[in-house]
Amino acid sequence: MTISIDSRSQNILLALLQAEGPVPAVELATRLNLSPRMVRYRLGQVGAWLAQHGGVLHKRPGRGLWIEASTEARDRILTQLRELSGYALALSPTERQHLLILTLLLEDQPTVAKRLQRRLGVSRSTLFKDLDRASAWCAAHRLSLVRRPGFGIVVEGEEQDWREALVGFLLTNLGSQHLFFICSGGDPQEALRRLSPISVPVSTALTFLRSLQIAHARRAIALAETRLGVRFSDNTFAVLVLHVAVLITRVAQGKAVNVSPEVDRSLSGHPCFSVALEVLGEMARELGLPIPEGEATCLATKLIGAQVNHCLPETAGGRFDRMNVATLVKRLVGKQPDRVNVAALVKRLVNKAAELLDPRLGNDRQLAQELTTHLKPFLERLRFGVGVHNPLLDDLKAAYPHVFWVAERLSMLLAEEIGQPVPEEETGYIAMYLGAALERLRPAPRRRVLVVCPMGTATSQLLASRLRAEFPQLDLVEVLSLREFLAQPLIAADAIISTVASLPLQTHLPMIHVHPLLPPADVARIRKWLA
Numbered sequence: 001m002t003i004s005i006d007s008r009s010q011n012i013l014l015a016l017l018q019a020e021g022p023v024p025a026v027e028l029a030t031r032l033n034l035s036p037r038m039v040r041y042r043l044g045q046v047g048a049w050l051a052q053h054g055g056v057l058h059k060r061p062g063r064g065l066w067i068e069a070s071t072e073a074r075d076r077i078l079t080q081l082r083e084l085s086g087y088a089l090a091l092s093p094t095e096r097q098h099l100l101i102l103t104l105l106l107e108d109q110p111t112v113a114k115r116l117q118r119r120l121g122v123s124r125s126t127l128f129k130d131l132d133r134a135s136a137w138c139a140a141h142r143l144s145l146v147r148r149p150g151f152g153i154v155v156e157g158e159e160q161d162w163r164e165a166l167v168g169f170l171l172t173n174l175g176s177q178h179l180f181f182i183c184s185g186g187d188p189q190e191a192l193r194r195l196s197p198i199s200v201p202v203s204t205a206l207t208f209l210r211s212l213q214i215a216h217a218r219r220a221i222a223l224a225e226t227r228l229g230v231r232f233s234d235n236t237f238a239v240l241v242l243h244v245a246v247l248i249t250r251v252a253q254g255k256a257v258n259v260s261p262e263v264d265r266s267l268s269g270h271p272c273f274s275v276a277l278e279v280l281g282e283m284a285r286e287l288g289l290p291i292p293e294g295e296a297t298c299l300a301t302k303l304i305g306a307q308v309n310h311c312l313p314e315t316a317g318g319r320f321d322r323m324n325v326a327t328l329v330k331r332l333v334g335k336q337p338d339r340v341n342v343a344a345l346v347k348r349l350v351n352k353a354a355e356l357l358d359p360r361l362g363n364d365r366q367l368a369q370e371l372t373t374h375l376k377p378f379l380e381r382l383r384f385g386v387g388v389h390n391p392l393l394d395d396l397k398a399a400y401p402h403v404f405w406v407a408e409r410l411s412m413l414l415a416e417e418i419g420q421p422v423p424e425e426e427t428g429y430i431a432m433y434l435g436a437a438l439e440r441l442r443p444a445p446r447r448r449v450l451v452v453c454p455m456g457t458a459t460s461q462l463l464a465s466r467l468r469a470e471f472p473q474l475d476l477v478e479v480l481s482l483r484e485f486l487a488q489p490l491i492a493a494d495a496i497i498s499t500v501a502s503l504p505l506q507t508h509l510p511m512i513h514v515h516p517l518l519p520p521a522d523v524a525r526i527r528k529w530l531a
Contacts, residue, residue: 005049007092008034009042010081013050013067016057017074022064053077096120098173098201100130101137104145105166106208108253110152141165159250160257160298167242170205176235176391177500180454180482182209183218183241216286217244220279224303227275233307234454234482235391243302248283251291259294272303304377305386307456342379345417346371349410353434356406360441367437370461374433375414378426382418390425392432392459392516399517400435407431432458439465447474450493450509452500454482459499459516466518467497471526495529 005013011032016023029036043065047057054073058066069077103119104111117127131153135145143157143165155162171179221240225231232240250256267273276299284291346368354362361367381388390396397404407430411422439462451467453460464479477493482500496503496511503511512529514522 005045006042007095008032008038009045009049012039012042012046013077014081016065016067017078022058022060022066024064028065050077053080095201096122097130097133097137098169099204101134102169102173102201102204102208104134104153104155105162105169107154110146110154112152116153138165141168158258159255163243163246163250163257166246167239170209170242171239173201173205176238177454179242180234180238182206183214183238183245184483185215185218211249212242212245213248213287214241214245216248216283217241219286220244220283223282224275224279227278228272228303231481231483233456235456236307237483239389240302240306244283244299247291247295247299248287248289251295252289256292257294257298259297267297267300270300270304273297273300276300276303301386305381305388307388342372342375345414346375348413349430352410352413353406353437356409357403357434357438358441361434361437364437364440366440367433370433370436370457371430374429374458379418382420387423388425388429390428391455393425393428395515395517396428396431396435399519400431403435403438404428404431407434410434429458432462436462436465439469442469442472447471448477448492448494449474450477450485450491450496451479452482452485452496452498452503453479453516454500455516463499463514463516463518467526470518470523471530473530497526 012028015028015031023031025039026036028034029039032039043057043059050057050067050069053076055067055069055077058068067074100116100120103116113124113127117124120127120130122130131145131147138145138155138157141157141164142161143155145153146156147153157165174182218241221232221237221244224240225237273296276296277293280291280296280299283289349371350364350368351362353367354360378388380386404427407427410430411427414422436458449467451460451464453463460479460481464476467474467476478491480488482503485503493509496509497514498511499514499516501513510529512522512526514526
């Protein structure tokens with residue numbers, strides 16, 4: 001009899017197969033966000049399944065858990081795990097919830113409860129409980145989950161809110177690195193092989209991505225970069241590509257966004273609007289698909305809110321070159337006079353940071369430069385009601401509590417000046433610049449390492465500063481986005497330190513994967529490499 005295996009057991013198997021040696025049950029539970037009891041409960045199922053596929057699960061007190069199997073057996077086991085999908089895999093409650101939400105988002109017409117029961121493999125009562133949770137998720141994204149007898153179940157709401165919810169869902173479930181791989185031209189099937197563990201919602205999401213016009217969307221955003229004279233961060237590039245790809249599909253289905261006349265008029269003279277018009281016009285000609293002008297307004301707001309890699313890294317000679325700030329700001333925010341004296345405001349912010357953190361920050365020209373280049377686009381985002389995503393917000397609060405507290409004080413100064421509250425995500429970016437400035441005050445570097453970070457200027461500069469402070473013997477030759485690295489992969493260095501788990505090309509250099517905030521485990525791994 002074939003032994004079935006649930007998704008948590010699958011995760012345990014994959015973690016043990018990828019481990020370099022025995023793993024204590026407590027450590028394994030922490031890695032997988034499970035309790036030790038959950039891990040122990042599934043070891044019998046894991047061992048029995050392994051035995052059927054040519055492997056042995058070893059458990060030894062004081063050492064931990066490990067799998068014994070030949071190379072051929074390991075390959076077969078990994079293949080079996082990666083092929084698990086659909087109803088052969090028992091879904092966890094979270095996976096079931098994700099699959100339900102994605103299924104409903106991708107359905108244009110009402111669907112009946114029985115169909116969802118079959119899709120999820122659950123009873124009617126369990127489905128209704130899941131629908132209650134899905135309804136709360138929809139409400140948080142300004143959508144409504146409509147359930148009516150004789151009508152069915154369907155998600156309703158404004159088209160723009162629907163797209164934002166779908167893109168956010170895909171970003172959360174696939175992760176920014178895999179999304180960037182796909183939106184940069186990678187095969188979704190290859191992304192499926194890279195993802196570990198693989199869940200049914202992820203497999204469904206990748207199937208949807210294969211149906212999108214990713215190549216056309218990628219060319220459109222690359223053209224927008226050229227016309228604006230900027231380079232978006234890798235994560236922003238991927239999200240913009242995904243938004244445009246979804247736009248193509250929805251417009252082809254007759255689903256266009258509704259833009260209020262007030263928003264349309266306020267954006268009509270903005271440089272990002274003219275670029276959006278040109279980009280979508282070119283794409284419409286390529287596809288033979290008429291695209292309503294309201295879509296240009298929608299895309300323009302996203303370009304305004306985009307994170308831009310506008311600071312270049314230190315050169316080997318120590319000179320810090322930057323794109324001309326005035327030129328960048330003019331390209332992004334146009335010629336309208338500032339309602340805020342940004343230079344004076346930045347001076348107040350830097351002086352306050354020096355007072356609360358370290359007096360030497362008062363003379364940090366790089367901090368002033370970075371705050372200036374961040375604040376002007378921020379004021380535009382605020383003006384047009386465009387939000388910004390900060391994926392490291394919670395980590396920042398935990399790793400830099402005092403720095404974040406100071407950033408909150410600076411945000412209060414900002415709020416007084418502009419007469420509006422500062423979103424917490426923006427406060428997080430201010431905290432990143434402050435953290436990077438503090439790390440720069442520590443001893444200067446001496447050795448050669450290439451840093452690859454696709455998450456934008458604030459994140460990459462914070463990581464670079466942390467590396468310089470923790471490892472004075474390192475010389476950061478370049479700090480590059482993933483796209484910049486792929487364009488020039490032969491830079492001379494002794495190693496690569498990357499926030500990307502695996503680079504999409506072969507390199508002879510040793511690579512160390514780290515979290516952007518460089519936690520103690522990553523510091524220890526780099527020290528081990530240096531030793």
